[in-house]
């Protein structure tokens with residue numbers, strides 16, 4: 001039986017003479033592969049659909065024995081022409097799409113990740129996006145959307161508000177902040193922990209509650225940015241098992 005679903009195309013490859021395989025992200029299935037038989041020849045069934053970065057309404061079925069997924073036809077919803085025209089925007093979009101691909105999104109996490117990627121692409125299409133912020137904000141948001149949701153504004157041990165409290169530490173593994181009082185009373189955070197200033201905690205909290213459209217107007221002190229992005233990379237590497245290395249995401 002076939003069903004229709006909106007999808008973002010992450011990767012496309014050819015095999016045999018006229019057939020394609022397509023890697024997709026949809027809100028109910030997560031990241032998966034499907035075949036588009038005759039896809040590179042039958043442009044009528046897939047006009048503009050079989051390119052990375054296309055947002056498409058696909059009719060999705062299976063082969064006769066149900067062993068693999070087949071794209072039957074597609075209608076293009078958006079192909080993000082402004083992103084395709086700009087190498088800077090393309091680079092940021094590809095970075096985000098590679099990350100989604102590398103994380104191996106399950107169906108249970110698919111909807112918020114799909115929404116996040118789609119909103120990010122619309123933000124890039126409309127106004128550009130900053131290379132200083134977009135990649136690591138995206139990684140942070142994706143981790144938060146997948147349920148790793150630290151509270152950056154209160155102590156994870158005593159619950160005290162940390163709005164004006166220096167001397168805190170962030171525990172990467174537990175995803176919690178500990179206040180100076182708790183730390184000095186000899187209750188260290190388990191595992192990897194890093195000192196964190198209130199400016200950095202506020203920045204992390206802002207990212208957690210932001211949407212991609214908000215990222216265009218952000219400004220951040222360079223030291224806050226450096227520390228916040230380092231903590232995010234440690235957090236993402238620990239919880240999602242990935243780090244960015246030489247233009248690729250590597251399992252860590």
Ligand SMILES: [Zn+2]
Pocket residue numbers: 155156157158159160178179180181182183
């Ligand atoms: Zn405390």
